[in-house]
Amino acid sequence: MTVLKNGVWVMNSIKRSVLLIALYLLSISCVDAKQHDDNGLAVSGFARLVGGYLDTDKARYQGYKNALSFSEMSLAAIQADYKINDYFSASAQLLAHSSENRDSGIEWLYLTFMPNESLQFNAGRLRTPFLKYSDVIDVGFAYPWISPPQQLYSSILFSHYEGINARYRTRFNDFSVDFEAYYGSYQDDMNMQGVSAKVDIDELYGGIVEVNYGSFQLRLASIASQKIEAEVDSITPLLQGLNSAGFSDTADRFQINDGAHSVLIGASFDSLDWFVGAEWMKITSDIDVLSTLDSVYLTGGYYFDNVLLHATFTSSRQASISQDNPVPLGVSDELDQLHFTVNALNSFFPEGDLDSLTLGARWDFRTNMAFKAEVSLLDGRRGASSFFDIIEGNEDFDRSSTLYQFALEWVF
Amino acid sequence: MSRLFHIPIILVLIITLLVSANSYAAQRVVIIANIGGEPVSLSRSQVRDLFMSGITRVDEVEVALFPVGMPPGHMARSIFNASVVGLPESRIQSYWAQMKFSGRLKPPLEVENVSQMIELISTSKGAVGYVPEGTKLPTEVQIIHAP
Structure with missing residues (x-):
């Protein structure tokens, strides 16, 4: 098993290295192409080098542990936009990610149709636009933080989809308004607070309304799916055991096979020397083990x-998962074992209660490069997962820790 | 002794800062366009939306507009950022990174200096740009906004 895991890891490392070299060669060979801004091929890209350290040995957070690591969030990507004619263009974004939990490869691949300048249709593999920065989460240069508030940004239901979207932009007096709607499907591995699952969604859809008035912005967004089917490999045998012992109602409670939806309200104000912003998100679900999650952040800078100092307070609360255990204890060894299985399942699914305060600095030392440093004080709830990945044997961990990060962000 | 020695240096620094801030504020840019016909006046938010949101159609003008900017670091661009866009250069750069890599919008075309700006605007119908106040303009170019 370990050999197999190591083998896969080595293969992924090789794949990543090859991709990185390919990206580098492509970026060198395309410098000329980049000069032509309008016709034919335009190549651009972005990269980030992120180092981080978590000051506890009892848990991991965003993959970080108590040793300096550069391989959790560092990445490089290249984007090619090809203008076919005045109405059609094609875009592809190839990304190499340093983390084992993220696939490297084609991140975006879509065709754009612009019948006029206020209307745009995209079709293909797209990133889900939900939170303010969720479709550019890999482009660290686009936002002030190193790690955007995890309670929101790591909890969005689906990071990408295959399908279509439509955008319409217009002006009413001094208000400029953007409407966006999308529809598609999603088949991928999903990782929610350390629990990974194979997810299959035939239909997902959502919409966004963004109103800008001067430097003030209001955003409303929603995303929904009537049926999310997910298989969590690590619990499948346990569920089979429950089913064969006649506790199928209990087993059903741990099945992911129902609908979920999420809503978002965001507001921000930007001025020449300061900004404030907030986003509030609520996930509601008919799936027992994917219970309601409420999260909000407030930020200011x-x-x-060229130096930005910023502070962000983030809080999330998740409704508790039922701790019911109908399997009797003390009847037989087999049932005792099943009883403990249900206890283990009850505590297996995440409960994301976490408050955090992030203080950071961003220095734009060149127009396309920035250096960032950030400290996040994390304060979760004992007994909940609180977005930590608890290292076995440390269940008593108080869920409070500090994450230190620094980053170099680059766009070209 | 050494501490006393610092005071004049600090004073000179403060005065330099104040003076430079003042001279910066004294400079202005005007928004210019090649749209022919009658004189037209656009609001600050119309100009801002043209440069930042790609809203190229305005009721006042028949042709579609297209924005032309100066490169980052150019004095006229800094003044335009402050007086029309209302955002610092670093925020504008991160905004364009977001727009570009999410496939929404591309930043305005950029020219290198004022003479290139005048040249481009005067030869392209619908072009909108900005130059320092007082710059001599050819007849086909008019001022459409003075912040």
């Missing part, structure tokens, strides 16, 4: 010339 001040610019001292």
